[in-house]
Amino acid sequence: MMSITTYIYEDLKARLSSDEELPVQLTLESLADFYEVSFSPVRSAVDQLIKQGYLEKGEDRRLTPKATRKRSSKISDAALPAPPQDMYEVIANNLVRLSLDGEAIDLREEATAKQYGISRSALRIIFNRLAGAGLIEHIPRRGWRLRPFRQKDLQAFLEVRELLELKALELAQPHLIEDDLRKILAGNILPASENDLPKIDNTLHAYIIEKGDNVYIQDFFQRQGRYYDILFNWEELDRDAAIETVEQHQAILNALLAKDWPAARNALSYHIQNNHPVLSKIRPKTES
Structure with missing residues (x-):
């Protein structure tokens, strides 16, 4: 590598x-x-x-x-040579796939470092980042353990996320900047042909939460949202799921630009609850 x-x-x-x-x-x-x-x-x-x-x-x-x-x-x-792979992204994506099996797997530093061809110190840095994101946890004197995916956890997170993000949108309304919204809209592009991929700008959610300026809402997403951000980014590797994301982002942003607050609220609510066509179909082995 x-x-x-x-x-x-x-x-x-x-x-x-x-x-x-x-x-x-x-x-x-x-x-x-x-x-x-x-x-x-x-x-x-x-x-x-x-x-x-x-x-x-x-x-x-x-x-x-x-x-x-x-x-x-x-x-x-x-x-020109291709840039080296970001090993954090490589390992995170692979662990997401293992997490979706629903099993709490123990991860050994020596074996995992050898698998990816990196040093244990480099792997430990990556594991600490993934632990901060909630994908794995450190077990004292035992190593690292993968967090298993659970449908009930996803649904519970989405319910709380919807409540808090809609509240953030209400608080953010007087502080939204049209140029910012147009820039985010321009970053969400549908594919021009069947061979093209959509382009997603996911910063809309962080923007709404920032403009809402409520430290307790921000704290929830900073602590609880990181694990699901990794899952959602993995899910968007699916082309159909990515297209749905772009379409729903566009609907929210166009409503915000028109200052049609009820429509924006409805579009955001629909997006949060219905934007996981891949994850919602996964039934981990322990839940099947």
Whole structure:
């Protein structure tokens, strides 16, 4: 599996091998911002490129492309390496699938780290994030345990979510900004053909909760909503479910833009209760 340092190295090497202008200045700070990483992997990649003659460092320590290297005239997207997979997303998605079986599985660090080809320390960081999201829990002196999916838990969450999010919408009404709503609407796009995928902007819910400005409502979603956010994001990998999400988001947003509050409330309520065509059909083994 490609590390972030290797990805930066390969990407910069491909770009430096062409005559096209680099999309960013050759400084550690600019490169770190461009690749959205810390200085460490950038510094390691740059050191390799200097050793192999792709970059040189002047007396003022400024980086410049090696002038004597031969370059191709253009660079294609195919010549650029694909970014490394986000192991948090990979592991989270795989654990969701296991969770949907409805069994509380014990997860061993050593075996799981070996399975994904990462270090135990890296895996522990991911597991701590997943524990914070409620997908797994840490059992003292025993390791980690996967949270099993339960239909009754999902329905109980949706009932409380509906009450609180509708209240947040009521509180948010005077504070909604038209430009914000139009931006979110523009991010929810239905597919243009059968071969295309819909584009979903899920920030509507967080926006309503933020504008509602009730710390107790915000606390519920911060503590209880993370686990279901992971499940809902997994569910939207299903094309039909994703299309339904886009259509329902559009209905809510158009009602909000028209300031038709009853219609917006009804559309939001319908969306919360009826937007889980995949999860609602799953019957874990322990419930079958």
